[in-house]
Amino acid sequence: MKQPVPSRQRILDRIRAATPSAAKDAFQLASAYAALPRTYTRRGSLSAQARVELMIQRLREYDAEVVECTPAELADAITAQLAASGRLRIVAPSGAPPEWMVTSAWKITGLEWTLDHDLPIDEIEQAEGVVTAATCGIADSGTIVLHHSATEGRRVLSLLPDWYLCILCASQIVETLPEYFSRCQQPPALATYISGPSATADIEMTRIKGVHGPRILVVIVVRDDK
């Protein structure tokens, strides 16, 4: 790598000269950081039920389709959504649990599940839909958090197909963004926060759904909290 070392050094030297009040050591830095005011709301105040309801309401405001089911009903719920969408070529992450696929396999003729074991991009692009799990839901903003684990898939998987079914457990839903961050004691190497389907307002501030990401977002909320 042909890196001009002088620039790095020059910039850092100039920063040092410009910041005489910088912390002298790691301890000073940590205490200055700890002293920063954080009086904003960290914890939500809603009941568990109201929290899930708020999440669902926010998702619907984004025009996402939302259905609820019990853990036992999940496979049927997935089948019902696939059947309603009429989509047959479906991709899922490599770690997708087999029970997602059992019922649908014999109820929908022509349905084809493909797990993403390093699928070529073209194949993902040509899939008609994708099903993944999630890491967290943030009710306050209706945000779905993906950390791209084996059940959530690599980033491109939930991006290219036009129809995206996300499975979110009620126990994964928090009320506020800070509550999600306090759950991330180990920050993820990759994360995607999704708040509604892809959208733009670049032409006269008119909100249009589906520019490049999936145009249709379906969320199954699994009521594992009851």
Place this chain on the structure above:
Amino acid sequence: MSHAAPGHVSLDPRFAPPFPQAALQMLRNPQLRKNVAHAIDVIQAKRGKLVAEKADWQELRSAASAIRFHVLDNLGVYLEQFEARCTAAGGHVHWAADAAEARQIILDLLRQENASEVIKIKTMTSAEIQLNPFLQAAGVSVFETDLAEIILQLGEEDPSHIVVPALHINRSQVREIFARTMGLKNLSSDPKELTNAARTYLRKKFLTVPTAISGANFLVAETGTVAIVESEGNGRMCLTLPRTMISLVGIEKVLPRFQDLEVMLQLLARSATGERMNPYTSLWSGVTPGDGPQRFHVVLLDNGRLSILAKTKERQTLKCIRCAACMNTCPVYRQTGGHAYGSVYPGPIGAILTPQLMHMKYAQTLPYASSLCGACYEVCPVKINIPEVLLELRAQVVNQERRQVGRFFDLMYLGLRIANLIFATAWGFHAAQRMGRIGLRFFTRKDGWIHALPSLGAKWTQTRDLRGLPKLTFHRWWATRAKEGK
């Protein structure tokens, strides 16, 4: 950037006309003013509603302001930390002192990749260093992928806003641009159809172009994370499909810890687009095997930022998270739109950032492009006291000007020097008052107002009346009052 296009002003502060001159040109364009006002009304209404529902808005602002100040105070150590973590995660970090160096680093990286094409996520920083024309001249085809940026690129227009860069262009103008450049004769001006045209136009590019360039909204020192917030998904495409990714980032964009995003993300979307959260936020650190680009470069850009860091009052300029709330609320921006500022950073933040990035050598009229009403300070999610910096910069501009030899006989400075002599003594002050009272008596009408003054004074009375002077000065009144023993 198309300097020569008719009806356009340059966005290079070195060549742009002074603000008052450029603004006049914009004020004469009713279509542009209508487009800008409409877009701003929509954003403002949405923002207002969502900020009002956030009970802890002021607490979030205070936290954000404190975090950003803390970063600036300790910028060196946080940048080094970011560099170490990003490198450990498989990324490469480059440092660029100025625009030319950043452009060259990026071009060298593209040459190593044998890249003849590059796709881009919207980045104002790349517009700041005029990257696109440089790469095109070097034989690299650049494809913008943000809808607004496509509109600008295909229409050979310049950005007029930092979040919604094409807000000065309406749907029928977009239709005209797309129909002409994409060869779609039957396109309607329905935003949905226009958006679809862009989707189709870009899909192939995403799938085939192996190199991408982005900016970044935040860097996280603790984890080496880069954060990009967006709406359309073009960012996610660029971040996952190419094999090489280059992110150009101003050195001030770093945050101490991952958790600090909980403050910034809550403020940014609400301030920028009036949403609780933008549709997509992507975070990544370095390279992840099997997911996304396997070669990742960050170019850290100074380009004038350090000269701002060194100054006490001005330093707060660098707290900016580029949400554009200040321009959306600014009464001046609303009338002129963004191009009048002659910079890729328009509006109140542009009025303080641009001249400073130019080391106060260009764009000296921008600190005056404000009524000092303070609306920008009130909405700023990181509490930048923009009016305070505007005043500081005005003082610097005045100090520069009065030292110029050519300005020695400038009427204003001549007048101020004379006033300085007269007002230096109480005797001179009182004498001047007396003469003023006698002089103004001829122009004061029966209603007690002065409606017209001759010569230089006309500059004032052209647009507003002046109240006639009262019978007694305060000093005289006070002296009489004391004598009468009250």
